[in-house]
Amino acid sequence: MAAPNAITAQQLLRLVGTPKAPTIVDIRLDEDLASDPHLIPGSVRLPHTDLDALHERVGGQPCVIVCQKGRKLSQGLASWLRGDGHEAEFLDGGMFAWRDLAGAPSVAAGAIPKPVGDHTLWVTRHRPKIDRIACPWLIRRFVDPGARFLFVAPAEVESVAERFGAVPFDVENTFWSHRGDACTFDAMLDEFHLRTEALNRLATVVRGADTNRHDLAPEAAGLLAISVGLSRQYRDDHQQLQAGMDIYDAYYRWARDGFDEGHDWPADRKS
Incomplete structure (x- = not known):
């Protein structure tokens, strides 16, 4: 059973590119990004340890936290943000799930x-x-x-x-x-x-x-x-x-x- 604060890649795909898109925060480790230098469209890169920057960037908007596999980093940070009153979800399966979803666009980070x-x-x-x-x-x-x-x-x-x-x-x-x-x-x-x-x-x-x-x-x-x-x-x-x-x-x-x-x-x- 999916966690109550998880969003699937398919659900996120329906929101990306629209005015209803959440704030997408990519907290992958640098080495993970280097191995796959692409971002979910509209996402921002921040380290999972910079909570002040995370709070400021998220503000009062719904957000989705993304790590490589949708495990400890994104689940932990999403729960932390929810505890602070933010409407936070994590991407179920992480970037691996997004990469494997047919039709899901990814932005070349280097561009x-x-x-x-x-x-x-x-x-x-x-x-x-x-x-x-x-x-x-x-x-x-x-x-x-x-x-x-x-x-x-x-x-x-x-x-x-x-x-x-x-x-x-x-x-x-x-x-x-x-x-x-x-x-x-x-x-x-x-x-x-x-x-x-x-x-x-x-x-x-x-x-x-x-x-x-x-x-x-x-x-x-x-x-x-x-x-x-x-x-x-x-x-x-x-x-x-x-x-x-x-x-x-x-x-x-x-x-x-x-x-x-x-x-x-x-x-x-x-x-």
């Missing part, structure tokens, strides 16, 4: 930029439309939930990146940018090893909207219309990003488990 403070810091051109909203959504939902984004004039992106230690993205002649016919969202899926069926489906829509190739997916024209509307509705880029998070949350759920649903008004209906 995540070094944080500035507690979280990664990114910079791009102001007045975002598609890629510059889609990429922050991807990062916050699958890479670093607390990631910060700076929107500045195009001519200032490079200087701001140097001054603040931020990572430039969706800018020409930078690492995180368009590559051939693919857009920056595609580049991030490749580098972070996040190529899943659902994210690939969403990427096709983003690519079609961002490169004006609506033949790639019928939903691309709709995403372009929504993106243009958002950019005209908000003067503040950060407010636009926040609104855009909800839009991409909906697109992701469509791409994950709603893409085959249609809607029609029967022709023989009288009212």
